[in-house]
Amino acid sequence: MADLTCNIAGIDSINPFWLASAPPTDKYINVVRAFKAGWGGVVWKTLGEDPPVINVSSRYGAHYNDSRSIQGINNIELISDRPLEVNLREIEQVRREWPDRVIIGSMMATVDESAWKDLAIKIANSGVHGIELNLGCPHGMCERDMGSAIGQVPEMIEQTTRWVREAVDIPVFTKLTPNITDILWSAAAARAGGAHAVSLINTVNSVISVDLDAMAPTPVVDGKGSHGGYCGSAVKPIALHMVAEIARSAETQGIDISAIGGIGNWRDAAEFISLGANGLQVCTAAMLYGFRIVDDMIAGLSAFMDSKGYRTLDDFRGLAIKNTVNWNELNMNFDSKAVIDQDACIECGRCHIACEDTSHQAIAFKVARDGKRSFTVIDEDCVGCNLCALICPVPDCIEMRPVKNDLPYLTWPEHPKNPLGEI
Amino acid sequence: MTQHANKENNNIVSGHKCVSRFFEDLHKPLNDLAAIKEADHCLYCYDAPCSQACPTSIDIPTFIHQIRTGNITGAAHTILSENIMGGTCARVCPTEVLCEEACVHNKRDNGDDPVKIGLLQRYATDHLMLSNAPHPFTRATESGRHIAVIGAGPAGLSCAHRAAMLGHKVTIYEAKAKAGGLNEYGLAAYKMLDDFAAREVAFLLGIGGMDVQYGKRLGRDISLDKLRKDHDALFIGIGLGGTNDLGLEGEDMTGVVNAIDFIESIRQSDDPATLETGQNILVIGGGNTAIDAAVQAKKLGANSVTLAYRRGAEQMGATGYEIDLARKSGVVIQLWSKPVALHGGDTITSVTFEQTRLEGGKLVGTGEKYDIACDMLLKAIGQKLKEPDLADLAIKGGKLVISSQYETSISGIFAGGDCIGSGQDLTVQAVEDGKQAAIAMDGWLKTN
Numbered sequence: 001m002a003d004l005t006c007n008i009a010g011i012d013s014i015n016p017f018w019l020a021s022a023p024p025t026d027k028y029i030n031v032v033r034a035f036k037a038g039w040g041g042v043v044w045k046t047l048g049e050d051p052p053v054i055n056v057s058s059r060y061g062a063h064y065n066d067s068r069s070i071q072g073i074n075n076i077e078l079i080s081d082r083p084l085e086v087n088l089r090e091i092e093q094v095r096r097e098w099p100d101r102v103i104i105g106s107m108m109a110t111v112d113e114s115a116w117k118d119l120a121i122k123i124a125n126s127g128v129h130g131i132e133l134n135l136g137c138p139h140g141m142c143e144r145d146m147g148s149a150i151g152q153v154p155e156m157i158e159q160t161t162r163w164v165r166e167a168v169d170i171p172v173f174t175k176l177t178p179n180i181t182d183i184l185w186s187a188a189a190a191r192a193g194g195a196h197a198v199s200l201i202n203t204v205n206s207v208i209s210v211d212l213d214a215m216a217p218t219p220v221v222d223g224k225g226s227h228g229g230y231c232g233s234a235v236k237p238i239a240l241h242m243v244a245e246i247a248r249s250a251e252t253q254g255i256d257i258s259a260i261g262g263i264g265n266w267r268d269a270a271e272f273i274s275l276g277a278n279g280l281q282v283c284t285a286a287m288l289y290g291f292r293i294v295d296d297m298i299a300g301l302s303a304f305m306d307s308k309g310y311r312t313l314d315d316f317r318g319l320a321i322k323n324t325v326n327w328n329e330l331n332m333n334f335d336s337k338a339v340i341d342q343d344a345c346i347e348c349g350r351c352h353i354a355c356e357d358t359s360h361q362a363i364a365f366k367v368a369r370d371g372k373r374s375f376t377v378i379d380e381d382c383v384g385c386n387l388c389a390l391i392c393p394v395p396d397c398i399e400m401r402p403v404k405n406d407l408p409y410l411t412w413p414e415h416p417k418n419p420l421g422e423i
Numbered sequence: 424m425t426q427h428a429n430k431e432n433n434n435i436v437s438g439h440k441c442v443s444r445f446f447e448d449l450h451k452p453l454n455d456l457a458a459i460k461e462a463d464h465c466l467y468c469y470d471a472p473c474s475q476a477c478p479t480s481i482d483i484p485t486f487i488h489q490i491r492t493g494n495i496t497g498a499a500h501t502i503l504s505e506n507i508m509g510g511t512c513a514r515v516c517p518t519e520v521l522c523e524e525a526c527v528h529n530k531r532d533n534g535d536d537p538v539k540i541g542l543l544q545r546y547a548t549d550h551l552m553l554s555n556a557p558h559p560f561t562r563a564t565e566s567g568r569h570i571a572v573i574g575a576g577p578a579g580l581s582c583a584h585r586a587a588m589l590g591h592k593v594t595i596y597e598a599k600a601k602a603g604g605l606n607e608y609g610l611a612a613y614k615m616l617d618d619f620a621a622r623e624v625a626f627l628l629g630i631g632g633m634d635v636q637y638g639k640r641l642g643r644d645i646s647l648d649k650l651r652k653d654h655d656a657l658f659i660g661i662g663l664g665g666t667n668d669l670g671l672e673g674e675d676m677t678g679v680v681n682a683i684d685f686i687e688s689i690r691q692s693d694d695p696a697t698l699e700t701g702q703n704i705l706v707i708g709g710g711n712t713a714i715d716a717a718v719q720a721k722k723l724g725a726n727s728v729t730l731a732y733r734r735g736a737e738q739m740g741a742t743g744y745e746i747d748l749a750r751k752s753g754v755v756i757q758l759w760s761k762p763v764a765l766h767g768g769d770t771i772t773s774v775t776f777e778q779t780r781l782e783g784g785k786l787v788g789t790g791e792k793y794d795i796a797c798d799m800l801l802k803a804i805g806q807k808l809k810e811p812d813l814a815d816l817a818i819k820g821g822k823l824v825i826s827s828q829y830e831t832s833i834s835g836i837f838a839g840g841d842c843i844g845s846g847q848d849l850t851v852q853a854v855e856d857g858k859q860a861a862i863a864m865d866g867w868l869k870t871n
């Protein structure tokens with residue numbers, strides 16, 4: 001069986017699966033349940049200075065697909081609403097009872113050096129393995145000049161990270177917000193401030209739905225709603241992109257990455273690791289299904305690694321980074337055509353109408369005398385966009401087959417038709 | 424809702440409690456969650472095979488998509504715009520040989536999980552009919568023309584509704600005391616619970632422009648000649664009022680009953696427990712009526728129910744699903760058996776069958792005989808046209824002859840449903856006939 005142990009920012013973990021700072025890591029009872037279930041670590045629910053915040057009632061909203069399964073949720077909760085001391089004593093207790101599991105203390109404070117430093121020291125003294133700076137919360141806390149109000153200004157990211165580095169001698173994770181124009185600025189600032197790792201992403205700013213009876217955004221609080229933080233499966237593509245950018249860009253390459261955002265199963269986990277993640281954090285998937293999902297995350301990831309011959313996570317970590325390039329580095333001479341397996345085809349016609357209405361009119365539709373419907377690709381018109389293969393309800397029925405054209409690798413900058421080409 | 428339908432609703436609903444002791448829904452209706460899941464199973468095919476397989480061409484992918492988006496009233500509208508009796512059809516259509524057979528899911532490897540189109544259709548139409556929403560369709564401006572529809576069965580009602588929608592005034596002449604035809608009288612109780620037939624009639628009449636005259640039988644109370652004088656066009660949807668005989672001695676014995684009459688007595692009974700039925704019931708025939716009668720007889724508590732058919736399962740009019748249903752209900756099915764003699768005194772006691780086989784495509788007796796004891800014999804060997812007043816209209820093969828425009832041999836008289844050649848003994852086909860005939864009549868009225 002594959003070895004799932006990992007090390008991030010110098011911290012060893014029995015597996016890469018940690019729970020992200022959020023309600024699942026809110027207090028002793030949740031965290032102990034998580035460790036019993038097999039999670040390797042937790043980032044404790046973000047702690048602030050006393051007095052604790054007060055939350056509103058009606059806190060989450062959901063984005064469903066048509067079959068009522070949840071694509072993502074958003075929330076308008078603030079940071080921990082329990083006294084700091086209570087949290088710290090509980091952290092100490094779990095540390096004692098679960099010595100082989102990781103606890104990271106998440107924190108936020110107003111932009112004031114002593115506020116950051118005092119809080120960081122208190123948390124470090126509870127015995128946590130590291131500290132995570134929550135610079136991402138996109139609602140509520142930012143209106144008090146915390147959370148994303150800091151995370152959206154690179155200079156402040158660097159400053160707060162440095163303050164915490166100066167205050168404590170345990171690893172520091174800077175948690176980044178995706179609500180920015182370029183994640184590299186944030187990541188570079190965190191590195192400049194001395195962060196051992198970046199954690200990303202925090203939630204995406206969102207209005208998740210509008211209650212058409214109340215005529216207010218959800219979650220509705222007494223007739224009104226506020227924008228909140230979006231997370232879950234739907235944000236995974238955004239997180240993957242940001243992780244990839246940090247992993248492959250010269251100014252950020254090499255910093256440890258604790259990947260967060262839409263991780264719900266072993267495959268998601270493997271994808272983030274292939275793009276360079278050193279560890280993983282999960283929130284929404286656990287909120288939707290409970291802690292037990294970690295079982296299959298562990299079993300599935302091991303099975304995948306065994307099937308590929310990867311013994312450790314390092315064996316495949318970052319393998320997809322070199323293949324993540326800018327558009328300008330893609331081969332313009334690559335050509336592929338859709339090929340429909342006529343035996344597997346169930347004649348639903350979805351490929352035809354998609355290509356006909358919205359792509360290149362490259363799938364012909366004929367009805368034979370006996371009523372058999374046939375769908376065939378017109379090679380000359382197919383541009384190889386993948387649309388038909390993506391929507392086909394039968395797995396592997398439509399194959400995108402590369403065309404053997406013996407043409408050399410040719411990028412757009414080198415392309416003869418590029419008006420700005422430098423040939 | 425008309426006065427009449429209201430009254431009927433009340434008295435049958437009270438009786439329904441007793442009916443439900445014996446019969447529950449053949450297919451449980453979908454709840455909201457199951458409906459969403461089932462709707463999600465639909466692939467939203469383009470130019471969908473299921474729609475093409477539906478005799479009324481309901482746009483199935485669209486209505487299922489509407490269920491998926493939560494626009495359930497819209498889904499019902501999509502269904503009813505092509506098939507005003509979509510509620511009945513959802514309950515009684517042999518979907519396994521219509522839409523659901525065409526579902527592309529059947530084409531997958533080992534595929535046998537078609538979308539449950541019938542149940543989704545029921546979900547949507549029930550939703551609309553149980554809501555207090557106004558009738559979903561409106562009438563075109565009054566044309567000033569007045570149409571007579573003879574027979575308030577599925578064909579007649581469908582024709583009347585469409586004609587009313589197109590702006591014509593419609594009078595429906597019905598021989599019986601209630602509208603609905605076979606929906607009301609002739610389908611198995613377990614398919615049409617909760618007085619659905621009467622509720623659907625009331626719903627359909629809700630568009631306005633129609634009146635129903637009950638107790639008016641063609642040839643007895645009304646005549647084609649008179650109706651032609653009083654109306655601008657006629658539609659005949661009288662179904663098949665006569666039943667075929669076995670042609671054997673003793674068919675007048677007590678206990679020998681037409682299956683269709685047996686079903687009617689159940690459907691019209693407030694308490695089927697009080698019905699006088701046999702303990703050992705023999706049903707002869709292989710169509711849906713035979714199955715409906717046999718299964719109901721069993722559910723009512725008969726000791727034994729045997730269904731005998733002179734050919735094999737392949738040739739039965741009932742679908743494989745229905746035959747299975749009968750078997751699962753405890754009905755014994757005897758194939759390749761034709762009745763050759765009835766025995767008994769005042770009351771039937773047994774029937775002698777001869778075994779049969781196909782020889783060069785022809786059904787022949789093998790000479791081997793056996794008896795089945797019974798105290799009730801239900802005949803379900805087909806219905807036939809009965810009305811004497813049709814004398815002037817061309818009839819071929821026992822059915823009214825019509826043109827591609829649903830016109831009979833007399834201009835201005837249209838026909839549809841079981842009484843015409845296309846009639847496949849399917850409610851849904853009758854509804855389609857009625858709809859198309861109304862559209863054809865509307866065209867005809869513009870030039871006549």
Ligand SMILES: Cc1cc2nc3c(=O)[nH]c(=O)nc-3n(C[C@H](O)[C@H](O)[C@H](O)COP(=O)(O)O)c2cc1C
Binds near residue numbers: 075077080134202229
């Ligand atoms: C209800 C809720 C509360 C959260 N509270 C915090 C918090 O206090 N501190 C923090 O850093 N992130 C918080 N998050 C963000 C998560 O830690 C995580 O970054 C985000 O949900 C994306 O991961 P996911 O897609 O696995 O949920 C919260 C998320 C949710 C859903």
Ligand code: SF4
Binds near residue numbers: 354362377
């Ligand atoms: S790959 Fe795109 S262009 Fe080619 S057939 Fe499919 S949908 Fe049409």
